[in-house]
Amino acid sequence: MENTTTHILIADDHQMVIDGIKSMLSHNKEYQVVAEANNGQAAFDLIASNPERIKLLLTDISMPLLSGTELCKMVKAQFPHIQVLVLSMYNNVTAVKEAVMAEADGYILKNSGKEELLNALYRITNDGTFFSQDIVPIIYSQYQKQKIQDEELNMLSPREKEVLSLIVKELTSEEIAEKLFISKKTVDNHRQNLFVKCNCKSTVGLVKYAIKHGID
Amino acid sequence: MENTTTHILIADDHQMVIDGIKSMLSHNKEYQVVAEANNGQAAFDLIASNPERIKLLLTDISMPLLSGTELCKMVKAQFPHIQVLVLSMYNNVTAVKEAVMAEADGYILKNSGKEELLNALYRITNDGTFFSQDIVPIIYSQYQKQKIQDEELNMLSPREKEVLSLIVKELTSEEIAEKLFISKKTVDNHRQNLFVKCNCKSTVGLVKYAIKHGID
């Protein structure tokens, strides 16, 4: 298995990208580009016509007729032996998330160099998966966003946070009042104040706010 | 800047870990371990006594007196010039998330080899950040969990999903009825059925269910 050549199908609507990758792999015996397609549907048809020929699918995300993530889903569902490496120009969380949920085995950015590509191919064929180092800062920024949101939480008073937490636990105002040994009226006042502070108009909005800020 | 030695403080409650790292870096001119501490508080005191001496803090997460993440927060708040690389034995999402939220510049696992450590140090001092490749599969598994939850969503009928989506958008039953050209009564029936299917007893529960499954 180890020393067998990995047969690759490249799917990308930009022929130059395909040619570039082919060129990069041309001096490498381990990887051989045996097929190419300029849209997702063509790529799927090529695979379906002879599934055993392809060992790895190297695909772009945005392509005509069938997107790379959709292609990935279909391939993984019907031909699970084929590994999929998504090659994207999008460095946002959503794109990465979609790729992972489509069961892609790896994700690298188009501005990666030759080394990164070879590294990705090596890691995928040996370790099973590879995700570009470049996507980590993206997740990093997500978490930092959450940190800022947490600071926004300080607008709420301790008691308000307490009440909000119980609201999210599906307690009614009356039940919350009993639990906190205060009047139902007081709870309702907190609720009103929370509407203003959380900038929403109903309990539904409060729940969304609470979850967004990690109260549960 | 490039050819200056990076002065490192190691904080870890296991002396063997400290000695191991010192040994690994001993033959490397770029990195010099100039201080060490066995708990977070001691590490912070060492930094505070002479902040300019330290360029990089290499810290464990779980330590007595002051945890690595808390230490990181304090250092980043008061001595932002110091870069922080978190060295953890926990490979779970929460640990990584906490480290990032503490503004750590990097995160690697304790079972990483010498190469990974050197790579991390190089990337941090040059690129600013480094996060171990090992943490990606963790995030990967998080996303896959979400995918399974999405399949659970198929228990809901298309119309129910539609109604649920509008509920989460803070519309009342009456407003939803108008929007879908149906009776308010019908909307309320969908709501009741959603309670059963989502296993909750109020709209609050529905909102939590919806958000958990990506409806918004």
Added chain:
DNA sequence: ACTAAAATAGGTATATATACCTATTAGAAT
């Protein structure tokens, strides 16, 4: 000592949601 904010609680309406019913129709599946 003064001020501001937080937490408390009450009154009075109205709006909305929830808990039970029953019942019809359309479409899909067996």
Added chain:
DNA sequence: ATTCTAATAGGTATATATACCTATTTTAGT
């Protein structure tokens, strides 16, 4: 043909939430 589910809608109560008020006490900050 028949069975099942989804989607529709109505009746009748009750429970809960929401929108305005006012007002007191406590606590923290200047």
